[in-house]
Amino acid sequence: xxxxxxxxxxxxxxxxxxxxxxxxxxxxxxxxxxxxxxxxxxxxxxxxxxxxxxxxxxxxxxxxxxxxxxxxxxxxxxxxxxxxxxxxxxxxxxxxxxxxxxxxxxxxxxxxxxxxxxxxxxxxxxxxxxxxxxxxxxxxxxxxxxxxxxxxxxxxxxxxxxxxxxxxxxxxxxxxxxxxxxxxxxxxxxxxxxxxxxxxxxxxxxxxxxxxxxxxxxxxxxxxxxxxxxxxxxxxxxxxxxxxxxxxxxxxxxxxxxxxxxxxxxxxxxxxxxxxxxxxxxxxxxxxxxxxxxxxxxxxxxxxxxxxxxxxxxxxxxxxxxxxxxxxxxxxxxxxxxxxxxxxxxxxxxxxxxxxxxxxxxxxxxxxxxxxxxxxxxxxxxxxxxxxxxxxxxxxxxxxxxxxxxxxxxxxxxxxxxxxxxxxxxxxxxxxxxxxxxxxxxxxxxxxxxxxxxxxxxxxxxxxxxxxxxxxxxxxxxxxxxxxxxxxxxxxxxxxxxxxxxxxxxx
Numbered sequence: 001x002x003x004x005x006x007x008x009x010x011x012x013x014x015x016x017x018x019x020x021x022x023x024x025x026x027x028x029x030x031x032x033x034x035x036x037x038x039x040x041x042x043x044x045x046x047x048x049x050x051x052x053x054x055x056x057x058x059x060x061x062x063x064x065x066x067x068x069x070x071x072x073x074x075x076x077x078x079x080x081x082x083x084x085x086x087x088x089x090x091x092x093x094x095x096x097x098x099x100x101x102x103x104x105x106x107x108x109x110x111x112x113x114x115x116x117x118x119x120x121x122x123x124x125x126x127x128x129x130x131x132x133x134x135x136x137x138x139x140x141x142x143x144x145x146x147x148x149x150x151x152x153x154x155x156x157x158x159x160x161x162x163x164x165x166x167x168x169x170x171x172x173x174x175x176x177x178x179x180x181x182x183x184x185x186x187x188x189x190x191x192x193x194x195x196x197x198x199x200x201x202x203x204x205x206x207x208x209x210x211x212x213x214x215x216x217x218x219x220x221x222x223x224x225x226x227x228x229x230x231x232x233x234x235x236x237x238x239x240x241x242x243x244x245x246x247x248x249x250x251x252x253x254x255x256x257x258x259x260x261x262x263x264x265x266x267x268x269x270x271x272x273x274x275x276x277x278x279x280x281x282x283x284x285x286x287x288x289x290x291x292x293x294x295x296x297x298x299x300x301x302x303x304x305x306x307x308x309x310x311x312x313x314x315x316x317x318x319x320x321x322x323x324x325x326x327x328x329x330x331x332x333x334x335x336x337x338x339x340x341x342x343x344x345x346x347x348x349x350x351x352x353x354x355x356x357x358x359x360x361x362x363x364x365x366x367x368x369x370x371x372x373x374x375x376x377x378x379x380x381x382x383x384x385x386x387x388x389x390x391x392x393x394x395x396x397x398x399x400x401x402x403x404x405x406x407x408x409x410x411x412x413x414x415x416x417x418x419x420x421x422x423x424x425x426x427x428x429x430x431x432x433x434x435x436x437x438x439x440x441x442x443x444x445x446x447x448x449x450x451x452x453x454x455x456x457x458x459x460x461x462x463x464x465x466x467x468x469x470x471x472x473x474x475x476x477x478x479x480x481x482x483x484x485x486x487x488x489x490x491x492x493x494x495x496x497x498x499x500x501x502x503x504x505x506x507x
Contacts (some may be wrong), residue, residue, distance in 0.1 A: 019361075030086060031085065031086045033097050036098065039064075040491040045064065045068055046064055046216075047077070047078055048060045048067070048082075049080070049082070051083070052083050052119075054082045054084065055082050055162065058159075065165075071441075071498050073174055074174055075111070076106070077104050077111070078113050079113070079114045079493075080115045080166065080407055081117070083114070084118070084119050094116070095127045096498060099497075102493045103496055104129065104493050104494070106125075106499075109129075110132070111135075112129040112132040112498070113132050113502075114498075122507050124504055124505060125502065125504035126145065127498050127502040130409075135176055136169065137407070138501060142504075145504065152164065152306055154271070156380065160286045172357075185211075196273075199272040199273045200275065201273050202275065205276070209325075210279055213288060216318070216321055217291065220294070221293070223318065232301065238284045241283070241286040244281060248278060248282060251281075284325075285327050287325075291322070297335060303361055304362075305347055305401055308343055309343050311348075342401070356388065356389055357387065358388070358389060358456075360387070366387060368386075369389070369396055370385060372447070373415055373417035373419065376419050380403075381403040381406075382405055382409040383403050383406065384407055385398040406418075406421060408421065412448060412450055413450070413452075414445060414450035415445060415447050415450065417448075420445045420450070423442070425440070426440050426442050427459070428456070430459075433461060434457050437458070437463065438456060439457050440453055441453070441454040
């Protein structure tokens with residue numbers, strides 16, 4: 001540390017402290033069976049352990065009331081444990097050990113149930129006592145978990161998911177005859193088309209809407225006039241939809257690396273509810289490319305700024321709806337606005353009266369208005385000229401504006417025109433595998449051929465072509481069930497046990 005400059009030492013110390021505290025926090029967040037606080041430590045009326053504070057106080061109170069109702073009516077014990085992380089990877093073994101350690105359920109009947117949830121491992125597990133397996137079979141619990149909890153958990157709604165699942169459990173425990181009806185309802189709700197009906201409907205709406213916008217954009221593109229009039233034959237624009245398809249393919253390709261290297265859950269990137277977004281991206285990228293292709297075609301077709309502004313305004317008017325529906329076009333539209341403002345400046349006449357601007361779409365040959373150097377500036381794209389004329393002496397006034405390659409050229413020290421290139425390497429002797437080559441860094445004027453040398457350089461030998469290729473959490477709180485008033489008298493579970501019945505899954 002003494003060899004490190006003093007101004008960096010403070011930052012390094014802070015970084016080390018942060019990393020150490022972060023690592024300690026991560027380690028502390030992993031619960032063991034013995035470190036999860038039993039809700040019965042607060043009193044006999046408590047059934048929820050929420051040491052990480054994941055569930056809201058209102059949800060914890062609702063779950064405790066639900067469990068008290070079941071305990072009073074059916075003499076069955078329902079326990080809920082929600083943590084961020086736990087030691088190990090086997091959620092089944094962990095939940096089973098926790099169930100039997102606490103002894104959930106009444107000892108003679110063994111009618112207990114535990115819902116264990118780990119948000120960091122994205123796992124849930126139902127564990128049932130021996131006497132509860134007939135009332136809540138594994139298949140029913142699996143369906144409750146996948147239908148009532150998993151969809152809400154994927155949205156980050158742990159409160160809603162746990163409440164929905166435990167409400168379904170309460171319905172069956174209090175009225176076993178309702179299990180068949182609930183099973184049929186859950187079976188219907190778990191069907192593929194039922195779960196994704198909103199996504200498919202949204203996809204159809206988005207697809208039709210953006211297809212119509214695509215047709216509007218295609219029609220606007222095909223109505224861009226040429227110098228001689230309207231296009232006689234419509235141009236196929238379907239090729240621009242390829243950009244939308246390529247965009248989706250690239251997203252799919254790179255998402256593989258995100259999922260593999262950053263351990264991002266697949267459900268975060270791929271959900272049926274994202275179908276409308278995929279339709280939007282597919283047509284939206286095509287509309288964006290078509291729009292900017294149209295603007296590029298207008299700039300290439302019309303050299304006259306007034307004509308270019310008029311045609312661009314008409315094109316933007318026809319593209320208004322597709323542009324509004326594609327936010328990506330808004331972000332890129334700043335460059336379009338700047339070009340439009342630059343074109344307006346080209347229409348400002350020089351000081352004085354009587355100036356008339358030459359329409360360069362109608363008058364192609366302007367050699368009598370521009371000298372050789374100015375024509376060369378235009379040919380290399382360094383500058384473009386608006387030509388103003390009037391009667392009388394000095395009646396020709398070319399006004400220069402930056403061209404597409406303005407930054408590539410500078411003023412020539414010999415002729416003064418902006419045709420002097422940036423430094424580039426001119427190869428004098430090509431290198432080979434055996435011999436080195438020779439080059440010269442020079443600047444050259446495209447107009448007068450004035451050349452400035454910046455010295456010669458040695459070019460390294462080329463490498464031989466080889467036929468083979470080588471490769472070289474936050475910390476935990478010590479209280480359970482936030483939001484409930486603590487009791488001075490502790491309670492205990494009923495002493496039940498489980499043989500491993502239940503169901504679980506991940507989201």
